[in-house]
Amino acid sequence: MNLTFSCTHCSRPLAPDAGGRIPPWCRHCGADLKPAAPSPLPTSSTSVTDRPAPPPPPVSPAITDRPSRAPVRVETPPLPGTLSPALRYFHGYNAWREDVHRIYVTDYDWLVFQLGPGSVSHGHFTPRTRMRYHAPIGLLGAIAMWSESQRLQRAARVRDFLETADEELLREYAAARDGGYIVGPDDVTELTIDPPSFWSRLFGAQQEGVLKIHHRWEGKKVLGLTTAKDVRLAAEAATRLFGDMTRINLPWAASSLRTSTP
Numbered sequence: 001m002n003l004t005f006s007c008t009h010c011s012r013p014l015a016p017d018a019g020g021r022i023p024p025w026c027r028h029c030g031a032d033l034k035p036a037a038p039s040p041l042p043t044s045s046t047s048v049t050d051r052p053a054p055p056p057p058p059v060s061p062a063i064t065d066r067p068s069r070a071p072v073r074v075e076t077p078p079l080p081g082t083l084s085p086a087l088r089y090f091h092g093y094n095a096w097r098e099d100v101h102r103i104y105v106t107d108y109d110w111l112v113f114q115l116g117p118g119s120v121s122h123g124h125f126t127p128r129t130r131m132r133y134h135a136p137i138g139l140l141g142a143i144a145m146w147s148e149s150q151r152l153q154r155a156a157r158v159r160d161f162l163e164t165a166d167e168e169l170l171r172e173y174a175a176a177r178d179g180g181y182i183v184g185p186d187d188v189t190e191l192t193i194d195p196p197s198f199w200s201r202l203f204g205a206q207q208e209g210v211l212k213i214h215h216r217w218e219g220k221k222v223l224g225l226t227t228a229k230d231v232r233l234a235a236e237a238a239t240r241l242f243g244d245m246t247r248i249n250l251p252w253a254a255s256s257l258r259t260s261t262p
Helices: 044-050 139-164 167-175 198-202 228-245 251-260
Strands: 088-094 099-105 110-116 118-121 124-127 180-183 188-194 209-215 219-225 246-248
Touching: 088 228, 099 228, 110 167, 139 167, 167 180, 180 209, 188 228, 209 228, 219 228, 228 246, 228 251, 246 251
Parallel strands: 188 246
Antiparallel strands: 088 099, 088 219, 099 110, 110 180, 118 124, 188 209, 209 219
16 A cells, blocks of 8 residues: 655655655655654652642631649748748857857747857847967967867858758757757746946947856856847846746846836
């Protein structure tokens, strides 16, 4: 069977070769008769990228009925002197040892603590940080300087403890009798508040009264009271706790007790 083909450019007839194949170009106009390359099929990557993006998931409405979180309570450390407003205290000075004592007044007894060398201003104890004298050179001097440094370190340590302890810790520390002791009604044989001595006034000691405690186990304690406020507090607390064992030998302190008693 003899088949003919027309040129797509000049429309003139073309006969195939002996093998029945179309010639690569037109013998009349020379146009290229090669068939166009088939368009490539879309690949999987192309089809994926050409697909429209899925719609975003629906946004759930905000939940407004969730229970609110309880506020966190922050404990603020108390300021010095304000730890226990109900637990009052006053200070006494041991002139022989140059030590300051703090006496806490409770509903049942007194809690006495040896603070060490230092000074008291407006009810606050400030420990001494430097030695007042230089001991002689030698073994005795080294021992004296070591003992003085231990006193200074103890004063700073006790002050920090007292400013952060509550009444329970204060009582445990006083009961241990390591720099402190308890003065209860059963511990006292006699307690007096006297005027300052002639010698203390002569040497310029700042005292408004002298507290003398005759303790059954600790012996006799003599402490100078440097302010009238401390004298009044000691006289009121001693009269209330120790009763007939108390003698107030300061006229102005005794009169203040009579006027304050209903």
